[in-house]
Amino acid sequence: FWAKSWFEQVSSSVADMPWLPHDEGLKRKLVKAREDGCSGNELKALGSHRLSLADQGRLHKALVAARAAGQTAPLLPTSVAIIGHGTLDLIGPAIEVAGLRFGVDISTKTAGFNQTVQALDGLGGSLLKDDPDFVLVALHPIELGLAGGDLGRDGKAAMGQALDLVAQIRSTVERMSSAECIFQTLPSPPVHELGSADRGYDSPQARIAQFNLELAVALEAGGGFLVDTAALAASVGTWAWTDRRQWNASRLPFSQRLLPLHADSVARVVSAAKGKSRRVLVLDLDNTVWGGVIGDDGLSGIAIGPGDPTGEAHLAVQQMAVNLQARGVLLAVCSKNSEEAALLPFQEHPEMLLRESHIAAFVANWSDKATNLETIATVLNLGLDALVLLDDNPAERAQVRAELPEVAVIEVGEDPAEFADLVMASGYFETINVTDSDRARAEQYKANAYRDATRRKSRDLTSFLESLEMKAEVATFDEVSLGRIVQLVNKSNQFNLTTRRYNQSEVVRFLKDPDTVTIQIRLTDKFGDNGIVSIVVIRCDETGPIVDTWLMSCRVLGRRLEELVLDYLVQDLLASGHSCLRGIYIPSERNDIVREHYDALGFVLAEEDETRSIWELDLHSYTPLDPPIALTVRTVNHA
Secondary structure (H helix, E strand, C coil): CHHHHHHHHHHHHHHCCCCCCCCCCHHHHHHHHHHHCCCHHHHHHHHCCCCCHHHHHHHHHHHHHHHHCCCCCCCEEEEEEEEECCCCCCHHHHHHHHHHHHCEEEEEEECCCCCCHHHHHECCECCCCCCCCEEEEECCCCCCCCCCCCCCCCHHHHHHHHHHHHHHHHHHHHHHCCCEEEEECCCCCCCCCCHHHHHHCCCHHHHHHHHHHHHHHHHHHHCCEEECHHHHHHHHCHHHHCCHHHHHHHCCCCCHHHHHHHHHHHHHHHHHHCCCCCCEEEECCECCCEECCHHHHCCCCCECCCCCHHHHHHHHHHHHHHHHHHCCCEEEEEEECCHHHHHHHHHHCCCCCCCHHHEEEEEEECCCHHHHHHHHHHHHCCCHHHEEEECCCHHHHHHHHHHCCCCEECCCCCCHHHHHHHHHHCCCCCCCCCCHHHHCHHHHHHHHHHHHHHHHHCCCHHHHHHHCCEEEEEECCCCCCHHHHHHHHHHCCCCECCCCCCCHHHHHHHHHCCCEEEEEEEEEECCEEEEEEEEEEEEEECCEEEEEEEEECHHHCCCCHHHHHHHHHHHHHHHCCCCEEEEEECCCCCCHHHCCHHHHCCCEEEEECCCCEEEEEECCCCCCCCCCEEEEECCCCCC
16 A cells, blocks of 8 residues: 555656646636537647546547537547557547647547457458548557566567567558557566566566567658657556556556546647647746846856756756757747846856757847747747747746647746756657758758848849749659658648648658659758758649649748749649649638639639639640749659
């Protein structure tokens, strides 16, 4: 009794997800939401709080009611089929609720007890008939024969069978659907049967560690995503994660009270795969990036750096921010300070890891935080739902939550030693891959600032564009750029004619389909390489070519790049014997800026209703627009 209570106490802080705010009146709000109905944005706000098991149940009922009433917009609809070992019925509703704070409406279907491959392609029926977006595979080490049996048996045979099952599931999913697999790693048993010698023998600990490694390698090589349940269990303690009584009684794979935490770990991977990860960490300065108040304490009085507990805590915040920036997350500053005082530590303090060069948008004044966050979003040309705020002041956090619910606000206590861990534990910056374009993003935004300065000095737009010395490289999709292409398809919202989302396996099918035209466009100029900034997918059928997807990064808006793309497409389609190109515009909450896109390029409206408009362009009568961009066409040799 005492041992179990101690382990539960140690792990309770993580299990309660302390990076989310607590609301004393949440129960009342949840009941009201279920009874009166609510919108997708309201569901998202409710789901962005700490939820007990009972709260999860109430919110799930409100979500089901909102779906029935067709009121879940603007949440992104996503479907997940769940297969695996043990009793999984409780997992689905928990994942649906967990998806809300990431802006995703996840609908789930769960296989019968202990069903894996047979649930996908067997007599028990198929979970793949509705072509879900993802298949979550929740395997258990005991059912795989990797734990819980005779210590003396041959573990190599069990390992081979377990990995064969993984391969069989993946091949079945790939053959029968366009879904992508999400596999969970296996938690280690809480007790070491050989003690510290476990790692060196054919023990459950060693088998499970090897299985997790080989699973990760297989997914890296062949596609699919990983939920690191082993790391999650370790974070709360494997003793707290494992509930022998619940497993023996009803085959629950882990302690029921950890359902919200587990569901959150799955939902953040699903949302990242659908392009919903946040893109900007906004940092307060005083008592967040450094200890103390720069305006009062001066450069020598603030705490940063080794040798002092407070200084080391704030240095860890800076290291966390630098690490995020290195993998493509933009950094911004939002501080109530004079700009001169706020910049001083960045420029002169010897212990500062963060420098001006790391910051994509620096806003320091005496305006309220909500107003300044709107300014940052405008400067970066991103939506408010791209921002995550780290601020030590509870009043500032409350004001931003009230006025800008789209902004994710990390809940923190008074101890700065926890700040960095809470940001990373929040899952807002979950990533499924890191591309070269991600690593270069900070430099690209910095170069944009130089471009803006040049534009202000130019006499007119034409002379500005000519001064940029732009060069565009056009190519079909290829395996090397696959990660960036999938990322753009799932993250681009504003300059996106249809906002259709495709996963990696679907993009690979485009690449291999002879009836689909794909192009990627990379743009460089005298200030640097913008990377791949535009994607076009054209499907060809008996009626001719029609634009399925046309999107462009907002970083290059106003460069006339869409004109160059159309010039290239017309020539390519004419050479293939086509005479007409059709384009579709499907309005969304975020893509109003391209409402007149086809009209501006010379297309003629063919048909229109409240859901979409279809435009047509006569290729033979088309006059090239000839923007000031040099074009290079790269030939792709597919493997």
